[in-house]
Amino acid sequence: MNSRDEIINAACQVFAKLGFRGCTTRRIADAAGVNEVTIFRQFGSKEALIREAMKMIHSVGLTPLPDVPSDPEHELTRWSESFIQHLRLRSSIIRKTMSEMEERPEMCEHASYVPRQASADLCHYLTALKRQGRTAERFEPKTAAAMLMGAIFADAMGRQMMPDVYPQPEEKAAQMYTRFLLKALGVENGTRRTTNKQTKRTKQLSA
Amino acid sequence: MNSRDEIINAACQVFAKLGFRGCTTRRIADAAGVNEVTIFRQFGSKEALIREAMKMIHSVGLTPLPDVPSDPEHELTRWSESFIQHLRLRSSIIRKTMSEMEERPEMCEHASYVPRQASADLCHYLTALKRQGRTAERFEPKTAAAMLMGAIFADAMGRQMMPDVYPQPEEKAAQMYTRFLLKALGVENGTRRTTNKQTKRTKQLSA
């Protein structure tokens, strides 16, 4: 690992703890085990370093959702779990980035890429589910997606601060939110059954 | 309005824009139209001033939820709307406060009071709804509350950054989230049904 990567790595850690204003070049240099001048020789300025560090840390792929839903509960639960884990691992950085939204909007550009993509994927999946006729209730995919993602986001951001507000245990939370969503859509448990009856049945249940 | 209040007011504004580290005593003094020394004479230190400002801005009452649910859709929608409005009006400050969680946990103490209370109120209401036998689905109140509050929180914090992810129009969002919740609980639209059983039970509850 060369000094450049060490510095970027350290910058991410210090930024996550202290935010832009708190992450001084001295602190980054100390964390990286590097002389402060090296930072300026490598990146030119603190701004440029942080920009690079943010680009790095937010460039991740999500667990994909199948194009054609087959087992919604299983597929959505897995997706929710990977999404909540992504957010939890980065919760400090995300909080810092969001708080600097007004001052440094270009940083948010990077940070918002993953949730934007996640929302689009989820909407697409829910729309497909609807088209398959496997949802008993009428619903707007965007609202449904905002509910699930909102619950996951709030959990990832806030559980540390107020653990008593969120469902226990932490590890089951994503699954519980997912089940709740499916209940609202009127989707049955289990894998896909391709009968007409099913639609009828779930409608009766909710009536 | 005396200078003390002017300073606290200005501190809130500057903090909302720049966070703790960015809200310098010089900037606060300028915003308040006051000499910088006055701040130190009145509050002793920047820390003390910000503490006081945060105490002030987070001390608010929520729209109450009735002890005995009568018209869930109406009551919950009104509550959600007041909650989302509360968060939206303070979104900048909340983002800054959350980002300073690790460094200044005592600040979060104040900030978490309202959402804690909101969660408790909502859980209480949903439990009452369940006891009235007006929910067709089985559900855990805490999970349901976390879903609704999470959606509202994420909307209030994130819509500015990624408006395309949240349902439109903005003013109807709280209502849409609420309806979605009620669908998941299997609660009927409209006002309370007055079969014998239910009337008795609720009367007992409220007594």
Next chain:
DNA sequence: GGTGTAAGCAAGTGACCACTTGCATTCCTG
């Protein structure tokens, strides 16, 4: 063995930070 490149070290620059001091001004009250 000479050369170029990346890194360290020490020192310094001007700007800003929280906070202090001393003194002048204003205004209210007894």
Next chain:
DNA sequence: CAGGAATGCAAGTGGTCACTTGCTTACACC
């Protein structure tokens, strides 16, 4: 009108900030 409290103003203090400069060291490659 006298006295005290609240405020303004100018200046200063020690600290930290991002960033620069000049010089030295270490290692890699021809």
